[in-house]
Amino acid sequence: MRIDIVTIFPTFFDALDISLLGKAKSAGLLELGVHDLRDFAHDRHRSVDDTPYGGGAGMVMKPEPWGEALDALIPERSADRADGSGPLVIFPSPAGEVFTQASARAFAAESHLVFGCGRYEGIDQRVFDDAAERSRVKLVSMGDYVLNGGEVAVLAMIEAIGRLIPGVVGNPESLVEESHEDGLLEYPSYTKPAEWRGRPVPPVLLSGNHGAIAAWRREQQLERTRRVRPDLLG
Numbered sequence: 435m436r437i438d439i440v441t442i443f444p445t446f447f448d449a450l451d452i453s454l455l456g457k458a459k460s461a462g463l464l465e466l467g468v469h470d471l472r473d474f475a476h477d478r479h480r481s482v483d484d485t486p487y488g489g490g491a492g493m494v495m496k497p498e499p500w501g502e503a504l505d506a507l508i509p510e511r512s513a514d515r516a517d518g519s520g521p522l523v524i525f526p527s528p529a530g531e532v533f534t535q536a537s538a539r540a541f542a543a544e545s546h547l548v549f550g551c552g553r554y555e556g557i558d559q560r561v562f563d564d565a566a567e568r569s570r571v572k573l574v575s576m577g578d579y580v581l582n583g584g585e586v587a588v589l590a591m592i593e594a595i596g597r598l599i600p601g602v603v604g605n606p607e608s609l610v611e612e613s614h615e616d617g618l619l620e621y622p623s624y625t626k627p628a629e630w631r632g633r634p635v636p637p638v639l640l641s642g643n644h645g646a647i648a649a650w651r652r653e654q655q656l657e658r659t660r661r662v663r664p665d666l667l668g
């Protein structure tokens with residue numbers, strides 16, 4: 435998979451050189467391009483923002499640098515390709531649809547993602563409208579809270595997506611037992627020693643009875659989900 439990111443803070447994405455995703459990059463499973471939006475601003479101060487039409491607090495990101503940056507990353511007329519081979523363009527935004535494990539699965543099936551990280555009060559609306567004429571565009575939110583910009587949201591999305599790329603997580607079985615993959619929260623986990631600070635490991639886990647262990651884990655998942663996230667049970 436190829437991922438391109440447009441940002442005014444490229445060093446945020448140095449974190450992707452660490453751990454599993456860093457290895458995925460070295461192994462060639464993940465190709466990453468980080469692009470500084472200011473490289474597409476041509477005035478003396480390389481400015482990327484301006485005051486909002488209609489008034490109001492804060493600044494809005496100017497359309498021209500965004501237009502040039504996306505022109506460089508979106509092949510011409512990619513939306514018209516019958517095989518849908520053009521990139522999926524994702525703008526992190528609290529005004530977008532909420533990112534879930536299902537979104538991570540869907541995005542992990544793409545061959546090319548382009549992330550556009552907004553800052554300030556957002557990006558001039560015409561940037562989205564213009565990009566949507568040439569490619570598939572999505573606004574995606576991390577939840578109902580406010581971040582200063584899209585960079586941290588994109589790091590989270592890339593971690594969730596990257597670990598689903600075949601070969602990135604060593605043991606694929608560890609992917610299916612995660613929270614949210616089956617719509618429930620994870621069961622609690624234990625390792626040695628069998629007793630720690632007077633707290634024993636639940637005896638069923640030491641029983642060797644695989645049926646009983648599976649049933650106990652399922653019950654723990656249901657109990658946790660009912661208590662903490664009843665919304666997931668519908």
Ligand code: 6GU
Pocket residue numbers: 525526527528574575576577578579580581582583584587
């Ligand atoms: Cl994706 N971006 C920003 N700036 N704030 C957010 C968010 C995204 N998701 C939740 N809050």
